[in-house]
Each structure stands twice: as C-alpha cells, then as structure tokens.
Amino acid sequence: MPAREYAVKILITDKIVDEGIAILEKKGYTVDTRYDLTPDELLAVAPDYDAFIVRSATQMTAEVIAAAKNCKIIGRAGVTCDNIDVDAATACGIPVCNVPTSNIVSAAEHTMALMLAAAREVPAANASVHEGAWRRDAFMGHELFEKTLAIFGLGRIGGLVAERARAFGMRVVGYDPYCSPSRASQLGVALYDDMSEVLPLADFITVHVPRTEETYHMFAAEQFAMMKDGVVLVNTARGGIIDEAAMADFMAAGRVFACGVDMLESEPAADTPLAEFDRAVLTPHLGANTEEAQMRAGVNIARYVANGLEGLVVPTVINMVADDLADSVAKYIPACQMCGSMLAQLGGDVPKTLSIMAAGPCAGDLQVLSASALGGVLSRHGQASVSTENADASARRHGVKMDACASADSRGYDSIVSMEADGLEISVTVPGSLHEAHIVSILRYRLDVVPADHSLVFLYADEPGQIGRIGTILGEEGINISTMAIGKRAGCHEVLVFLNVESEAPKEVVDRVSDAIGATRAWSIRL
Ligand SMILES: NC(=O)C1=CN([C@@H]2O[C@H](COP(=O)(O)OP(=O)(O)OC[C@H]3O[C@@H](n4cnc5c(N)ncnc54)[C@H](O)[C@@H]3O)[C@@H](O)[C@H]2O)C=CC1
Numbered sequence: 001m002p003a004r005e006y007a008v009k010i011l012i013t014d015k016i017v018d019e020g021i022a023i024l025e026k027k028g029y030t031v032d033t034r035y036d037l038t039p040d041e042l043l044a045v046a047p048d049y050d051a052f053i054v055r056s057a058t059q060m061t062a063e064v065i066a067a068a069k070n071c072k073i074i075g076r077a078g079v080t081c082d083n084i085d086v087d088a089a090t091a092c093g094i095p096v097c098n099v100p101t102s103n104i105v106s107a108a109e110h111t112m113a114l115m116l117a118a119a120r121e122v123p124a125a126n127a128s129v130h131e132g133a134w135r136r137d138a139f140m141g142h143e144l145f146e147k148t149l150a151i152f153g154l155g156r157i158g159g160l161v162a163e164r165a166r167a168f169g170m171r172v173v174g175y176d177p178y179c180s181p182s183r184a185s186q187l188g189v190a191l192y193d194d195m196s197e198v199l200p201l202a203d204f205i206t207v208h209v210p211r212t213e214e215t216y217h218m219f220a221a222e223q224f225a226m227m228k229d230g231v232v233l234v235n236t237a238r239g240g241i242i243d244e245a246a247m248a249d250f251m252a253a254g255r256v257f258a259c260g261v262d263m264l265e266s267e268p269a270a271d272t273p274l275a276e277f278d279r280a281v282l283t284p285h286l287g288a289n290t291e292e293a294q295m296r297a298g299v300n301i302a303r304y305v306a307n308g309l310e311g312l313v314v315p316t317v318i319n320m321v322a323d324d325l326a327d328s329v330a331k332y333i334p335a336c337q338m339c340g341s342m343l344a345q346l347g348g349d350v351p352k353t354l355s356i357m358a359a360g361p362c363a364g365d366l367q368v369l370s371a372s373a374l375g376g377v378l379s380r381h382g383q384a385s386v387s388t389e390n391a392d393a394s395a396r397r398h399g400v401k402m403d404a405c406a407s408a409d410s411r412g413y414d415s416i417v418s419m420e421a422d423g424l425e426i427s428v429t430v431p432g433s434l435h436e437a438h439i440v441s442i443l444r445y446r447l448d449v450v451p452a453d454h455s456l457v458f459l460y461a462d463e464p465g466q467i468g469r470i471g472t473i474l475g476e477e478g479i480n481i482s483t484m485a486i487g488k489r490a491g492c493h494e495v496l497v498f499l500n501v502e503s504e505a506p507k508e509v510v511d512r513v514s515d516a517i518g519a520t521r522a523w524s525i526r527l
C-alpha cells in the first residue's frame with residue numbers, strides 16, 4: 001500500500017458485515033459507520049470522506065456527491081445502484097462499483113418463497129393458527145407443478161428463478177428484449193418478443209427487470225386485463241414496476257389470486273393499497289437479507305473499495321471516469337479489465353502478445369480498450385493502473401507486444417470486444433445500459449456468462465454425467481455453484497464448462513474434479 005500522509009476515511013451509511021469493516025480497518029483506513037444519518041447530516045459530513053459504502057437506503061444524490069470533494073470511490077454493497085446518482089459521480093470522475101452477484105441467489109430464493117407463500121396463503125393461514133383458529137377449508141391453494149411461469153427480465157436473478165421453477169416442474173416462458181435466444185434456451189425458457197403474448201399464458205408472473213423509465217408501471221391496468229383469472233404475481237425487483245393501485249383493483253375483483261411483493265413503490269412503505277389483502281404477501285425489501293448474501297456483499301465491496309483507494313483494478317466499476325468518453329466505449333473499460341485479468345489467469349504468465357479487436361460503437365476508442373485490457377492483464381502481475389498515457393510504456397516494460405483494430409463484424413451484438421493473449425481468446429459484450437459484461441466466447445467456445453468473483457473453468461470430453469460429477473464433488477467440498485454455462489465449439493468433441501462459485505475452490509478440489517471428469521484443462525479464476 002502506498003505511504004499516506006493523512007488518515008484515509010471511509011464512511012459506511014448502511015449496515016454491512018463486520019468482516020467487511022475489518023478488511024478496511026486492517027489496511028489502516030479510518031472507518032466510520034453511521035447508519036442513522038439524515039440526508040442533511042450526510043451532506044454535512046460528505047466532504048470528510050475518501051470513500052463511501054452504501055446499500056439501498058442511502059440516497060447518494062448529486063448534491064451529496066458534489067459535496068464529497070475528497071471522494072475517490074463509492075461502493076454499493078449489493079446489486080442495484082439506483083440510489084446513487086451515477087451520472088453525477090461520473091461527472092465528478094468518481095468510480096461507482098457494486099457486487100453484482102452477491103445477493104442474486106438470495107433474491108431468487110426469496111422470489112420462490114413469496115411465490116409459494118402466495119400460492120398457498122401461508123401468511124394468512126399462519127396468522128389464523130396463531131390466533132387460535134383451525135380453519136382448514138379457508139385456505140385452498142394452488143400447485144406450482146405443471147403451471148406456466150412467466151419471467152419478465154431474464155438477467156442474473158430471472159435466470160436463477162427459471163432454474164428453480166423448472167425444478168418445481170413449471171413450464172417457463174419469458175419476456176426480455178435484451179436476452180439472447182441461446183441464453184433463453186440454455187435456461188429452458190420459451191422466449192417471446194411481445195409482452196402481450198406472454199401475459200395471457202401465465203398462471204404465475206415474476207418480475208426481474210431494473211426500474212427504468214421503460215419499466216415503470218410496465219404492469220398497469222391494461223396488462224392486468226390481459227392476464228389469466230387467478231394469476232399469482234411476484235415482485236422482488238423494484239417498486240413501481242407493478243402499478244400497486246391497479247393490482248389492488250384486480251385483487252379486489254378476484255382476478256388476481258394472490259401476490260408476493262418485496263419491493264413497494266415508496267420505501268419505507270408507509271401505506272400501500274395492497275396492505276388490505278390477506279393474500280398480498282408483503283416483505284420489507286428482504287431479498288438480500290441473508291447471512292450468506294450479506295457476507296459476500298460486505299466482504300467484496302470492502303475489497304473493491306480498498307482496491308479503488310489503492311489504484312488497483314476494481315472489477316465492477318459501473319461508470320466511466322473520463323469526462324469526454326462516450327458511454328458506448330466507457331462501459332467497456334471494466335469489461336476489458338476483467339477480460340484482461342481472466343486472460344492472464346488462463347495463460348498463467350504475462351503474455352508476449354495481446355491483440356484487441358473491437359466491433360460496433362465501442363470501437364470508437366481502441367486506445368482506451370487496449371489500455372484497459374492491458375491493465376487487467378498486468379493487474380495479475382503487480383501493475384494495475386494502466387492508462388492511455390502509460391499503456392505503451394507499460395507494455396514495453398512487461399514485454400507485451402500489443403495491437404488493436406476495429407472490425408466490421410460485431411457477430412450480431414451491438415458491440416463486441418475480442419481479445420487474444422498468446423493465442424488464448426475471450427470475447428465480451430456489454431448489452432444495454434446495465435454495464436454488465438457478458439463473456440460470449442472463451443478459447444473460441446461460445447457461451448453466455450457473467451463472471452462472478454470466483455469461477456472454475458474445465459475443458460473435457462462431452463459425455464453424459466459429467467456435470468453431475470462436477471456438482472457432486474463441489475457439493476461434497478462445500479462449494480456452492482451459483483451459475484453455470486456450457487460452451488461449445490464447432491467441430492470439437494470437447495466442451496468448456498464455466499461455473500460461477502460462491503467461494504474459492506482450493507487446488508486439491510479443482511484437481512479432484514479434473515480427475516473425475518478427465519478434464520484436459522482446468523482453471524480457477526478470481527476477479
Ligand atoms: N429484492 C432485493 O433485495 C433485490 C432486488 N434486486 C432487483 O432485481 C432485479 C433484477 O436484478 P438482476 O437480475 O441482478 O438484474 P440484471 O441486470 O441481471 O437483469 C435484468 C434483466 O432485465 C432485462 N430487461 C431490462 N429492461 C427490460 C424490459 N423493459 N422488459 C423486459 N426485460 C428487461 C435485462 O435485459 C436483463 O436481462 C433488479 O430490479 C434489481 O434491482 C436485485 C437484488 C436484490
């Protein structure tokens with residue numbers, strides 16, 4: 001860590017785990033936890049801090065960000081940064097980072113909990129027993145089995161919900177204009193490109209889209225009118241996506257059987273028209289409230305914020321930091337850093353060559369993409385802060401021969417960056433405005449994966465039972481798989497499996513899996 005002349009101060013305004021705070025304190029930072037600040041108090045203390053860590057309750061407004069004159073990084077100990085004025089942070093040159101996979105399993109499990117609770121009226125039945133009643137006939141629910149679930153938003157959480165719903169024997173249909181057909185088919189979801197076609201099919205509907213101008217009141221009276229009678233709706237995404245007043249009207253009319261809602265339009269929710277219905281199962285934004293999710297979120301955001309303060313790669317920066325950079329390029333900075341870091345880990349050494357090929361609007365600034373990729377590569381070898389100014393010198397110093405070119409073939413994506421280090425290839429695309437990097441090819445195996453902090457990659461002969469063997473061994477070793485993608489390569493009998501895992505797998509475990517499946521190559525990757 002560089003020598004510091006003054007105490008670097010970090011303000012944490014929403015509760016994170018003690019283990020995260022300990023990481024920062026161990027590095028010598030002064031950490032203040034102030035979970036009770038009013039907006040005015042936050043504004044008053046903002047100039048004193050070098051970094052901020054928040055969850056969803058703190059509003060990091062443009063005013064607070066402008067007041068935070070010493071701020072070098074803002075960390076969100078969770079997924080969604082809609083409580084942070086990211087544009088204001090960008091304008092001030094402040095990176096904003098999050099932990100985009102920390103709580104997705106918890107949110108998906110909470111979705112299933114609400115779906116089941118709503119379908120079987122668990123809260124009302126529970127309340128009646130607590131009141132001393134025994135009314136078995138009053139509660140007649142519905143099975144999930146062989147019902148149609150419509151998922152709106154097939155991103156990280158929507159995808160995990162699809163997998164879980166299929167385990168319940170549900171038919172899964174989906175609507176997500178930004179989801180590729182290959183991802184949908186990998187998830188076993190029949191993808192539709194018109195929302196009005198999906199609504200009449202569904203017995204259950206669950207929402208996993210971000211709250212944007214486009215998704216605000218995406219479910220209003222007009223959409224409720226298209227739904228089947230007796231539908232069950234679940235919203236663990238964001239308040240305001242479902243029009244609560246319209247849903248209350250359709251519940252009152254008996255058209256909606258029940259709903260499960262974790263996210264209400266105004267939070268904390270003083271009053272919602274849904275509160276009058278026993279069959280409205282309401283929870284106070286608990287999607288991420290598990291020991292496991294909070295441990296991941298708190299520990300990893302602490303690491304990323306420390307990285308940011310130390311000038312190291314922060315893999316999940318969601319905004320650009322250069323003033324005059326178009327968003328179409330800026331969002332590829334963390335993506336290229338991440339791929340660079342992965343390439344360095346796949347190759348195991350500083351590569352002798354690093355080639356970047358970009359297609360689409362992101363190709364507007366090849367220098368920035370190259371510097372970011374090199375920064376990622378060198379971050380595994382002691383140098384992270386590569387900028388366009390020092391990229392050539394850094395490459396020379398480390399003996400990396402670099403080239404970059406634009407291509408006209410974006411392979412059906414809006415933009416794509418392919419990079420090759422000593423012949424090892426990775427391609428990445430960042431769809432929409434979500435700033436989430438999807439790896440769409442590794443070593444020329446095509447797949448679609450959003451890498452997590454820890455992942456495992458195996459190359460092996462494509463035979464039945466291999467995935468089961470991997471899952472069994474990792475399960476025995478206590479390593480939870482959060483997501484999995486299988487990559488195929490034309491004319492190749494081997495497949496590549498990419499597993500996002502929730503904790504680092506020790507070498508012995510990777511070796512055990514490799515032996516069991518006869519892997520020809522195996523890597524444990526850490527971002
Ligand atoms: N209840 C809780 O505590 C938590 C809630 N969340 C919320 O869950 C939601 C999903 O989060 P992630 O899966 O991590 O996000 P994600 O970014 O991985 O996925 C969102 C998906 O929505 C799709 N989408 C965007 N606009 C759409 C539209 N108009 N129609 C249909 N699909 C659209 C995108 O293409 C993407 O696939 C977000 O609203 C997030 O804020 C996330 C974590 C915890």
Ligand SMILES: O=C(O)C(=O)COP(=O)(O)O
Nearest residue numbers: 055056057078079080288
């Ligand atoms: O990560 C998210 O998007 C969430 O909604 C979780 O929010 P929280 O960290 O629990 O305040």
